[in-house]
Amino acid sequence: MASGEFTVQDLKRILHEAAGESDGADVDVGTMDTEFIELGYESLALLETGSRIEREFGITLDDSTLFDSPTPRALIEAVNAQLTVQEAS
Amino acid sequence: MTSRAVVTGIGVVSPNGFGAEDYWTATCGGKSGIGRITRFDPQRYPARLAGEVSGFSAEDHLPSRLIPQTDRMTQLALVGADHALADAGVSTGDLPEFGMGVVTASSCGGFEFGQGELQNLWSKGGQYVSAYQSFAWFYAVNTGQISIRNGMRGPSGVLVSDQAGGLDAIAQARRLIRKGSDLILSGGVDASICPWGWVAQLAGGRLSTSEQPDRAYLPFDTDAAGHVPGEGGALLIIEDAEAARRRGVTRVYGEIRGYGSTFDPRPGSGREPALRKAIEIALDDAGLSPGEIDVVFADAAAVPELDRVEATAITEVFGRRGVPVTAPKTMTGRLGSGAAPLDVAAAFLAMRTGVIPPTANVTLSPEYDLDLVTTLPRRASVNAAVVLARGHGGFNSAVVLRSTD
Known part of the structure; x- marks a missing residue:
């Protein structure tokens, strides 16, 4: 199990494993605030990505957390918040 | 129209x-x-x-x-x-x-x-x-x-x-x-x-x-x-x-001219299997007589009882050795839902090239009165074709295809 911080590189890697590489702009530091849907990833791709993040980082993400995080920045922050909560407990 | x-x-x-x-x-x-x-x-x-x-x-x-x-x-x-x-x-x-x-x-x-x-x-x-x-x-x-x-x-x-x-x-x-x-x-x-x-x-x-x-x-x-x-x-x-x-298309493969589908009677009922009826409905729908069909692409189950049913249906509709019959699926295996569309493609390619592909490896049983195209492809003018397909449980379907040239 990985631990520590969830980075944009982690997101990019897991997103590619889960749902493949998009034809458009990739997830990166330059697209942190671009919505996933514009990056070519729909809700099912995010569901699959969320499930892989949970497995790899040993956390639990509510479906609402996923769908309330429309951009890479929002999702990374949500995952890191969850990691902090779980490390504290 | x-x-x-x-x-x-x-x-x-x-x-x-x-x-x-x-x-x-x-x-x-x-x-x-x-x-x-x-x-x-x-x-x-x-x-x-x-x-x-x-x-x-x-x-x-x-x-x-x-x-x-x-x-x-x-x-x-x-x-x-x-x-x-x-x-x-x-x-x-x-x-x-x-x-x-x-x-x-x-x-x-x-x-x-x-x-x-x-x-x-x-x-x-x-x-x-x-x-x-x-x-x-x-x-x-x-x-x-x-x-x-x-x-x-x-x-x-x-x-x-x-x-x-x-x-x-x-x-x-x-x-x-x-x-x-x-x-x-x-x-x-x-x-x-x-x-x-x-x-x-x-x-x-x-x-x-x-x-x-x-x-x-x-x-x-x-x-x-x-x-x-x-x-x-x-x-x-x-x-x-x-x-x-x-949209400017000048050359087509042909027309989907007729279709018939039937369902077999309950097993053991003693009633005739419904494949023949499917062929007749398709021909009727196409407005063509059996004599106008140049080739039949068979379902070709290779289960003796099912082969008998199909050979009988073809013979009853088209007459003894009344139409060339082939099963190129002997070279691909049976492809489930892909089999009949591939036969439809083959029928149109036969129309375009004037060649009926062979049924590979088969020696026709003396039990069947079919003009089965075996071993070598046969040169023939193909203007109309019938494709047959059967599904597990009693499904029978037939289509009639026709060139438009």
Whole structure:
């Protein structure tokens, strides 16, 4: 199990494993605030990505957390918040 | 006047040929795609031969985004659809999106994908099951993915009636053309050569257990003892003849002229099987007499009882040795919902090239009074053809195809 911080590189890697590489702009530091849907990833791709993040980082993400995080920045922050909560407990 | 449904494009993904041209060269040359299974180790199974589409790598043909969410049958279908659209000279972006629909057949859905996710479920737990399993296994998924990829948002659907479904889908495409759609992409592609799919096929009790590729699938032969399954199929672009003319199409393969489907009586009822009736309904629908048909592509079950039913039906409609009969699926195996669309493609290619492909490896049993084209292809002027397909449980379907030249 990985631990520590969830980075944009982690997101990019897991997103590619889960749902493949998009034809458009990739997830990166330059697209942190671009919505996933514009990056070519729909809700099912995010569901699959969320499930892989949970497995790899040993956390639990509510479906609402996923769908309330429309951009890479929002999702990374949500995952890191969850990691902090779980490390504290 | 009722609108005419014409075929303007053909896409083939077959065990003995990738692309229509490859397939036709192989088929007329008697080249088989049947061999020992390579997609898994078949050693522990009683049947070990299949027709596999070898050398296919989805990554070479499809965008990365589609790979994690698609079963092999869908990957093959998407590529077959690309071929068919290209062959018809259709750029879907140039046509009204609601004027184009997709109707495919499916006999079993995405078995290989489903097997992987079941393995994940039982060996690792529910959190390891792909979210894409929700649709990747589904019967309608080939239709859906083709529709999404190509922006074809008109009337669409899926037909599930085992092997007969391949013709039922094409008939539904014609129905939609008559109701006003300009273009329907139709046909079928199945691929379930994985342990789970194999076990399901074995349970049907009709698989050949021969280990010799040239002796395993012998319809209408004294040694008929079941069939070899295969993967792949064909997709066709079916258009309203007038709409095709308007977009500048000058050469079509031919017309979907007639269709008939029936269901067999209850086993043991003593009543006649309904295949003959399906042929007669299709001929009647086409407005053609048996004497006007130049070739019959047989369902070719290779189960003696089923071969007898089919030979009897053909003889009763067309007379003793009254029409050339062939089964090029002896070179691909039975492809589930892909089999009959591939035969439809073969029939149109026979019209275009004036060649009837052979039934490979078969020596006609003296029991049947059929003019079976065996060993070598036969030169013939083909203007009208009948394609037959039957599905497990009693489905019978027939289509009549006609050249438009």
